[in-house]
Amino acid sequence: MNLFKHLLFAVLAVGFSISAYGQNADMNSLIKEGIGLNGQQDYAGAIEKYKQALLIEADNAQANYQMAFTLKAAGKGSEAIPYLKTAIKTGGTLTGPAYELLGSIYDADHQPQQAINAYKEGIRLKPDYQPLYFNLGIACFRAQKYADAELAAIEAIKLDPKHANSQRLYGLVTFHQNKRVPALMGLCSFLLLDPKGARADEAYTNLQSLLKGGDLKAVKADAETLLLNKLLSASVTTAAGNLETQLKNIFTNVGKLTEKPGHESFFRDYYAAFFYKLSQTEHFTTAVKLISLSADKAEGEKWLENNAAKLKALNDWIASTERTF
Structure with a gap:
């Protein structure tokens, strides 16, 4: 009886693993397809692919980031912000790019201080991510905070001369x-x-x-x-x-x-x-x-x-x- 239980558990575990693997493969394929459609400027098609990917894993950092990226490209920056905040919560490799994109959305929406705050928060978490310093410098420059912009430019140069x-x-x-x-x-x-x-x-x-x-x-x-x-x-x-x-x-x-x-x-x-x-x-x-x-x-x-x-x-x-x- 015990042998039968162990065998049943093993079969169920394998079945679950195969199912999970299949879902991950499907999700990655959907994200890849979305990126391709975004590259063709088919933003509606890309958004649909990312929606399908997020049904599989709602907190997936890549799917959330790519969704936000496409929404901004489609002129829907404000709709992108919740997806970026989800991507940031994962604390993964996309934290720097997510803050970079978040700051650029605020900047495009003529919210300079929010843009500056986003870049600074990104720098606090990812101090080696060069684009955050460069974009902070741009935001400070546009806000006529030239001394702050100079300091940001210096750090950007140090990271990527x-x-x-x-x-x-x-x-x-x-x-x-x-x-x-x-x-x-x-x-x-x-x-x-x-x-x-x-x-x-x-x-x-x-x-x-x-x-x-x-x-x-x-x-x-x-x-x-x-x-x-x-x-x-x-x-x-x-x-x-x-x-x-x-x-x-x-x-x-x-x-x-x-x-x-x-x-x-x-x-x-x-x-x-x-x-x-x-x-x-x-x-x-x-x-x-x-x-x-x-x-x-x-x-x-x-x-x-x-x-x-x-x-x-x-x-x-x-x-x-x-x-x-």
């Missing part, structure tokens, strides 16, 4: 604080990573404005910022309009100044020291050409085609040169 838009963000938020030298170096870093396209055109225009002494508005500045701004102006004045000479003067003079004790900062270690080193190398002319591709696009494209070896040498030097924080 090759993320071009984090470099651009740093350049923009320092520009808005009339920190002309940090802004210029941030924009140069962006252009070294992403020298073509609309954002590159905008960055190059801003760079030219900085060289000509432009700022976005009168703001109070600390002693070091005032000193660096004066140094930039003096460096440009002696260069007679030649971009390579202007940048070489700025990078050299700022590099020498910030080498002195008492100037320790992220800007000094990451930007000033790097561009000082670059300005003293044979690769500097190539770097300036890359930074200024937007000045003459046709000529720039021709230059790129004819100077692949120089460009590779520059990129190899950049890759081998440590930029500390």
Whole structure:
């Protein structure tokens, strides 16, 4: 009798396992199909697939996240929020992306403080998830909290130095604080990573404005910022309009100044020291050409085609040169 009971239990257990496996397979297939439909912008079809998946497992993080992602894409951001909160409760790998999406929904709905709060809460739980810092910086920038945006941009850069838009963000938020030298170096870093396209055109225009002494508005500045701004102006004045000479003067003079004790900062270690080193190398002319591709696009494209070896040498030097924080 006992043997029969054990055998019956084993059969039931196997049957339950097979059933559970089948349900998981069905759910994963439904999610995959939903992602495919979302990619085709068939949002209604994708939502239906996710609904079916959630009938199998209501708390599944992936199904909830993908549902929220598609709802936002369909212009139904407010409907996505409950699904994101469910995904967040699981505490899994989607916590960071879920907070990123939640913040972007609030941001799109013109709720800047809620967006900022979402990104900050995500950072508290997932401090190594770079997009949260970048998007926090964007939200602070839009809310005109430029100092907070600068701090967020710095953390984003530390986590992913090759993320071009984090470099651009740093350049923009320092520009808005009339920190002309940090802004210029941030924009140069962006252009070294992403020298073509609309954002590159905008960055190059801003760079030219900085060289000509432009700022976005009168703001109070600390002693070091005032000193660096004066140094930039003096460096440009002696260069007679030649971009390579202007940048070489700025990078050299700022590099020498910030080498002195008492100037320790992220800007000094990451930007000033790097561009000082670059300005003293044979690769500097190539770097300036890359930074200024937007000045003459046709000529720039021709230059790129004819100077692949120089460009590779520059990129190899950049890759081998440590930029500390």
